[in-house]
Amino acid sequence: xxxxxxxxxxxLLREPTPYxxxxxxxxxxRYLSEYRETRGKAGSFLALAKxxxxxTEVTLQPLDRFPLDAAILFSDIxxxxxxxxxxxxxxxxxxxxxxxxxxxxxxxxxxxxxxxTRELKYVLDAVSEIRRALGGRVPLIGFSGSPYTLACYMVExxxxxxxxxxxxxxxxxxxxxxxxxxxxAQAVADYLNAQIEAGAQAxxxxxxxxxxxxxxxxxxxxxxxxxxxxATLKREHDGVRIPSIVFxxxxxxxxxxxxxxxxxxxxxxxxxxxxxARRRTDDRVALQGNLDPMALFSQPAAxxxxxxxxxxxxxxxxxxxxxxxHGISQFTPPDSVACLVEAVHALSPAYHRDFKGN
Amino acid sequence: xxxxxxxxxxxLLREPTPYxxxxxxxxxxRYLSEYRETRGKAGSFLALAKxxxxxTEVTLQPLDRFPLDAAILFSDIxxxxxxxxxxxxxxxxxxxxxxxxxxxxxxxxxxxxxxxTRELKYVLDAVSEIRRALGGRVPLIGFSGSPYTLACYMVExxxxxxxxxxxxxxxxxxxxxxxxxxxxAQAVADYLNAQIEAGAQAxxxxxxxxxxxxxxxxxxxxxxxxxxxxATLKREHDGVRIPSIVFxxxxxxxxxxxxxxxxxxxxxxxxxxxxxARRRTDDRVALQGNLDPMALFSQPAAxxxxxxxxxxxxxxxxxxxxxxxHGISQFTPPDSVACLVEAVHALSPAYHRDFKGN
Numbered sequence: 001x002x003x004x005x006x007x008x009x010x011x012l013l014r015e016p017t018p019y020x021x022x023x024x025x026x027x028x029x030r031y032l033s034e035y036r037e038t039r040g041k042a043g044s045f046l047a048l049a050k051x052x053x054x055x056t057e058v059t060l061q062p063l064d065r066f067p068l069d070a071a072i073l074f075s076d077i078x079x080x081x082x083x084x085x086x087x088x089x090x091x092x093x094x095x096x097x098x099x100x101x102x103x104x105x106x107x108x109x110x111x112x113x114x115x116x117t118r119e120l121k122y123v124l125d126a127v128s129e130i131r132r133a134l135g136g137r138v139p140l141i142g143f144s145g146s147p148y149t150l151a152c153y154m155v156e157x158x159x160x161x162x163x164x165x166x167x168x169x170x171x172x173x174x175x176x177x178x179x180x181x182x183x184x185a186q187a188v189a190d191y192l193n194a195q196i197e198a199g200a201q202a203x204x205x206x207x208x209x210x211x212x213x214x215x216x217x218x219x220x221x222x223x224x225x226x227x228x229x230x231a232t233l234k235r236e237h238d239g240v241r242i243p244s245i246v247f248x249x250x251x252x253x254x255x256x257x258x259x260x261x262x263x264x265x266x267x268x269x270x271x272x273x274x275x276x277a278r279r280r281t282d283d284r285v286a287l288q289g290n291l292d293p294m295a296l297f298s299q300p301a302a303x304x305x306x307x308x309x310x311x312x313x314x315x316x317x318x319x320x321x322x323x324x325x326h327g328i329s330q331f332t333p334p335d336s337v338a339c340l341v342e343a344v345h346a347l348s349p350a351y352h353r354d355f356k357g358n
Numbered sequence: 359x360x361x362x363x364x365x366x367x368x369x370l371l372r373e374p375t376p377y378x379x380x381x382x383x384x385x386x387x388r389y390l391s392e393y394r395e396t397r398g399k400a401g402s403f404l405a406l407a408k409x410x411x412x413x414t415e416v417t418l419q420p421l422d423r424f425p426l427d428a429a430i431l432f433s434d435i436x437x438x439x440x441x442x443x444x445x446x447x448x449x450x451x452x453x454x455x456x457x458x459x460x461x462x463x464x465x466x467x468x469x470x471x472x473x474x475t476r477e478l479k480y481v482l483d484a485v486s487e488i489r490r491a492l493g494g495r496v497p498l499i500g501f502s503g504s505p506y507t508l509a510c511y512m513v514e515x516x517x518x519x520x521x522x523x524x525x526x527x528x529x530x531x532x533x534x535x536x537x538x539x540x541x542x543a544q545a546v547a548d549y550l551n552a553q554i555e556a557g558a559q560a561x562x563x564x565x566x567x568x569x570x571x572x573x574x575x576x577x578x579x580x581x582x583x584x585x586x587x588x589a590t591l592k593r594e595h596d597g598v599r600i601p602s603i604v605f606x607x608x609x610x611x612x613x614x615x616x617x618x619x620x621x622x623x624x625x626x627x628x629x630x631x632x633x634x635a636r637r638r639t640d641d642r643v644a645l646q647g648n649l650d651p652m653a654l655f656s657q658p659a660a661x662x663x664x665x666x667x668x669x670x671x672x673x674x675x676x677x678x679x680x681x682x683x684h685g686i687s688q689f690t691p692p693d694s695v696a697c698l699v700e701a702v703h704a705l706s707p708a709y710h711r712d713f714k715g716n
Contacts, residue, residue, distance in 0.1 A: 162687060167652035171660045214628040214650045214683075216667065252611045253629055270572040271611055292572045294525035302529045309574065325572075329520060 003201075005138045008070040012202060012243035012265045012286045014319040016355045020311060020348035021069035022341055023141075026327030027062040028074045032334060034061050045090055049076045052125040059130050063138065065334065066341045070202070071134060072141040073195070075123055077206060080144065080187050081154045083114035094158070101157030103165070108176050113187035116194035123191075124198040131199035142200025144191050146207035146248075147184035147225035154180065163212055170221060177221060185225040189232035196234050196242050204245040204267070205229060211250020218254055227261035245288055249326060252277075259285045270325035274314040287314065288321040293329050296336040303336055307343040316351050361559075363496045366428040370560060370601035370623045370644045372677040374713045378669060378706035379427035380699055381499075384685030385420040386432045390692060392419050403448055407434045410484040417488050421496065423692065424699045428560070429492055430499040431553070433481055435564060438502065438545050439512045441477035442469060452516070459515030461523070466534050471545035474552035481549075482556040489557035500558025502549050504565035504606075505542035505583035512538065521570055528571075528579060535579060543583040547590035554592050554600050562603040562625070563587060569608020576612055585619035603646055607684060610635070617643045628683035632672040645672065646679040651687050654694040661694055665701040674709050 003009070007021040029035055038058050042048035049055060059074040078096050082088035087099030102108060114120060130140055145153075153159070155166040155177075169177045192203045210222035226246055233244055246258055247267025255277055258266050265286035268277055277287055295306040307322075314320040322344045328337070349355075361367070365379040387393055396416050400406035407413060417432040436454050440446035445457030460466060472478060488498055503511075511517070513524040513535075527535045550561045568580035584604055591602055604616055605625025613635055616624050623644035626635055635645055653664040665680075672678040680702045686695070707713075 162652060164652055164655060164687070164689065167650065168655040171650075171653050171656035171664065211629065214648075215631045215634075216671075217650070218629075250608070250629070271569065271576075271608070273573045276573075290572075292525065292529075292575070294520060294522055295529050297522060297526040298529035306529065313574075329522070331522065 002136060003139055004136050005069060008321060009139050009202060009241075009243060011318055011321050012245065013241060014283075014286050016318050016352065018349060018352055018355045019345055020314075020320050020322050020351065022322035022344040023068045023070040023072065024062075024324050024328050024337065024340075025072075027068065027072065027337075028058045029328060030330035031328055031332040031337075032061055032065070045076070046088065049074065049079070050122050052122060052129045055126040056129045056133050059126075059140075060133055062337075063134075066337055067345065068138065068341060070138050070141055071130065072204070073123070073127055073130060073143060073200065075126065075143070077143075077145040077208070078150070078153055079120055079123055080114065080184070080191055081150055083116075083119035084111060084154075084183075084187070086154060096153065097158040098154065101165075102154045102180065103169075105176060108179050111180060111183045113183055113190055116191045120191060120194070124194055127195050127198035127200055139201035140199060141202045141204055141245075142192060142195030143204040143206060144188045144229075146205050146210060146222060146246075147181045147188055147229065148210050148213075148222035149206060149208045150184050150188070151177065151180050152209045154184075163209065170217060174221075181221060181225045185228040185232075189229045192229065193232070193234050196237050200242070201240070202243045202245065203233065204247060205263075207246065207248040207251065210248045215254065218251070219257065222248070223254070223257060223261065230262045243286075245321075247288070255280050265321065267323070268325065274310065274320070278314065278319075283319065286319040286321060288323050290323070290325040291340070293324045293326050293332070296324075296328070296332045296340065298336075300336075300339045303339045304343045304347075307340060308347055311344070311348055311351055314351070317354065318352065320351075322348070360494060361497055362494050363427060366679060367497050367560060367599075367601060369676055369679050370603065371599060372641075372644050374676050374710065376707060376710055376713045377703055378672075378678050378680050378709065380680035380702040381426045381428040381430065382420075382682050382686050382695065382698075383430075385426060385430065385695075386416045387686060388688035389686055389690040389695075390419055390423070404434070404446070407432065407437070408480050410480060410487045413484040414487045414491050417484075417498075418491055420695075421492075424695055425703065426496065426699060428496050428499055429488065430562070431481070431485060431488060431501060431558065433484065433501070435501075435503040435566070436508070436511055437478055437481055438472065438542070438549055439508055441472035441474075442512075442541075442545070444512060454511065455516040456512065459523075460512045460538060461527075463534060466537050469538060469541045471541055471548055474549045478549060478552070482552055485553050485556035485558055497559035498557060499560045499562055499603075500550060500553030501562040501564060502546045502553075502587075504563050504568060504580060504604075505539045505546055505587065506568050506571075506580035507564060507566045508542050508546070509535065509538050510567045512542075521567065528575060532579075539579060539583045543586040543590075547587045550587065551590070551592050554595050558600070559598070560601045560603065561591065562605060563621075565604065565606040565609065568606045573612065576609070577615065580606070581612070581615060581619065588620045601644075603679075605646070613638050623679065625681070626683065632668065632678065636672065636677075641677065644677040644679060646681050648681070648683040649698070651682045651684050651690070654682075654686070654690045654698065656694075658694075658697045661697045662701045662705075665698060666705055669702070669706055669709055672709070675712065676710065678709075680706070
């Protein structure tokens, strides 16, 4: 089925578009009352993520409210380690946790990449069902955590303020961590390729915690393994290009290196200027971002002002996908999102004067 | 009294030194059993910070254990807003909080810089007493939070995950925030100058939260006001140069701008390579940092390896003060600190081959 709106895909490939496409990280989420209702119906976050029907329902909710230019698979970042047998659960009022954190050499030696068509079938089913439900309105983005970000949760056993456990492994027993990362890289590549086979039209790798590493450790323990994943990704499916996006929160300092691993686009948080990022990457990749999610707590005039600033920062031409610099806050007023999307669509055509249509 | 060890001051001024000086952010702190004992004796953290005798005791504790090249005043980052009447307190098991957060226009209009010789006399008394107790062993560093970092606590009323309250003010009512920052800049400058008069031999400004701003907002709301403080600082006291250090956690992307506000040194967290930082600042400032504090949870060989890497990253010549990239963790084994200090002193002379002595 031909896409009715392929602006997002074209922008990732730096092809001309009539305006700047926009979607928001975590756009299907708690800031929407209809999401909270479906989540209540499901009983738990995991039940919601593991039901293809409910995952489809919440994936489409923000698209029914706002004219967004892409959908993103609703799923959890920790499905892969869960499929590896670590026992994902959510403690009340806390973040995700694993019953069996990965810390000793024996368990690490036994770690293996899951077969996504078996152990992660519920995700692939969701991808197929969302594609059917979308009916070609906009493209569907598949995603995974990066090998290092997954390892953070696997070794820490949950979130962390200081990543003391994984960093102790990194500095003291780097070979153990490398072994985990090798398995994770294989698992993430298999998982994303299976999502592509199931219908994902672009893929994004979230390196949420790589920005917490030292500059030297980032290259060795995070970027090297994200690069392996990108190198293994299917570039096409059914004759159509499948673009990839790599987002390292707090990775602005290392942009030149991230831009050279073969991804089509790099996600940026709000600390990096898009103008400087274009110059530093020599326009070799598309850029995605980078409004401060907290700007959505101000009035419409202020939101428009910030949208205008981000668009002007990128400047003329294709290769920009508008987004936040991080996931949307659960406390965001939905009206602010409506205002943002409208402002991007209204103000961005001025930056695509070279667009001649198809 | 002449300093017996002025290596730290000389390095900040980029004068030749025989080795690389080292001190650690939060070196007087909970990782030391003797600190925990004094803290217990004081009854509360605030009682400890407000007693010149006890503040002197804990300031000197790490120097009695390790051959550190500088002492830093033991105090709290929030003494200034406390002196402004916001009512600092520490809730059990939580961080600092203010009884009267600063949010409405009326309260902001009334905000005034305190007179440090009156409302912060206990800090100045501590500075004088520490200088006497040090007897010229090593220099004493005075410090303050940056105007923006203080404003974060003042407006949020405590720590924050997302800085939603201050950022709502920043995007919606920037004039209110500018008013707070103007008062804070005056207050911080007065406070640091009073510390210099009382005997501080170098001063450091901690911009702990500036790194959470967008690149545009950082310049307007954080750096501009830190620059006002630096411009107002006494450069000399009793004919002796008083160097200044500015540390923005997460500010590596903006290093060029930070390096041009007139400070003598820039502190760096572990995400920025010192070699790149030297190149980007054209050796116009000294650099302080930048070992990952989590490296101190590994064995001596790994700690030495990381120390060697940081020293090699900076390379030949003066202008480097060894430090962590953030405050030391309360869980750090003190033996790791002994190992770090020894490694810096043993390995760094090789990077000061041009040193000819005095």
